[in-house]
Amino acid sequence: MARLARQIWTRGALLLGALAFAACADKTGHGRDGSERPRAKPAEVTALLPGGGADVESLSRAQISTGSGEILILEPDGSVTTMSLDSPEGRDAFMVTQADLEALNANLDLDLSALVAPDMPRRKTAQERALEEFAARTQPALPxxxxxxxxxxxxxxAARVDSLNPERGxxxxxxxxxxxxxxxxEIGFAYATCALAxxxxxxxxxxxxxxxxxxxxxNGKLLVxxxxxxxxxxxxxLRVMETKETLRECEARGIPAA
Incomplete structure (x- = not known):
């Protein structure tokens, strides 16, 4: 656990170093003091890491070189540990296995359920929204x-119904x-729909x-x-005839369903 915590805090130290470097200039390319040129990046940044011994609560001071990528860690006993990011030790320091993550989760007893609102309504899918928009555009069978x-x-x-595809029914x-x-x-279309119903x-x-x-x-007649x-x-x-419902509406309007 101490090794894992140290790895995670070492990552955090490097992140702090990257943020410190990014903070030297704003998005316009000018320094924070208004000068024309951005500030130069610092040669090193300082961070605090948990100690490498059994006492994970003790903090060690670490200096991270922004040029060479070396990490200098001042241990609790006064000694200095040097670690290069390209060395096997450096790569190992940043390697966190699935077992390490599971152990960290078990020891910290993490509970992320509070991050999700319990009463949050379910969001509609794109298909559900498309179907609702389509339904809003539909019209009754009779205009x-x-x-x-x-x-x-x-x-x-008079009205008649003919099959346009007799070989398939x-x-x-x-x-x-x-x-x-x-x-x-519009009355002509309603008459055709009632005849179909x-x-x-x-x-x-x-x-x-x-x-x-x-x-x-x-011949002086409307043909629909x-x-x-x-x-x-x-x-x-967009316009669907439901047989039983359409027949009732045709009767209410006085349109024959021949």
Whole structure:
């Protein structure tokens, strides 16, 4: 333990020497007294080390040369020990094994639990933050209609659902909806979504993720084409149709789910 303590304090002495050298000049390159040139580094710095004998409480004075790297230790009996950093003794003095560290921890009975606040909340991971930001951008399956827009039964003519990938099943579909001329495009999209919800309910499909919607006027009628991917589990998407919930909203708004 005495050897380990001495090794650690020797490291501390060298660190103090490095700090003393760094303190001779500030970040601007001027001395602390305001002179143009920084102060010269000291030839040596002084530190106190625990003695090398059995009495680890006794302190020995050590002088560290900033030029040669030698350590001069004044022992309690008055003798001087010289140690070079490049010598085997010097390298050994700075070598602390895993066993030494474990022994130090056991003898000092270190308890670092107080360094962590017990009530500190768990920080969210980057993935959790990204998912929350994505969820904040999501929109309901049916769009919010602007104030003053009226929904009339005669606005809705017909709608059908076609598979865009028949060889792989109904995982990708397009809803084509026909509406009366002059109907708002948002109502047209809502009609296509409600038509999909009715079709998905009859086929036992729980979710549809909106891909894209195109609209055009043909023969005086509004034609809307909306593509969706279908799945049994809720997918990631900015606009997801949940079949049962969407059907209830369509009925509340008076939009047919053909």
């Amino acid at each position: 919010a209609l602007r104030p003053g827009i009226e929904i009339k039964d005669e606005d809705f003519i 109904n995982d990708l579909v397009e809803v084509t909806a026909n509406l009366r001329e002059g109907v708002d495009a 009715g079709w998905a309910d009859r086929n036992g499909i729980a979710f549809g993720r909106h891909i894209r919607t195109l609209s055009a006027t043909r 084409g909306s593509a969706f991917t279908l799945s049994g589990d809720r997918p990631l998407g």
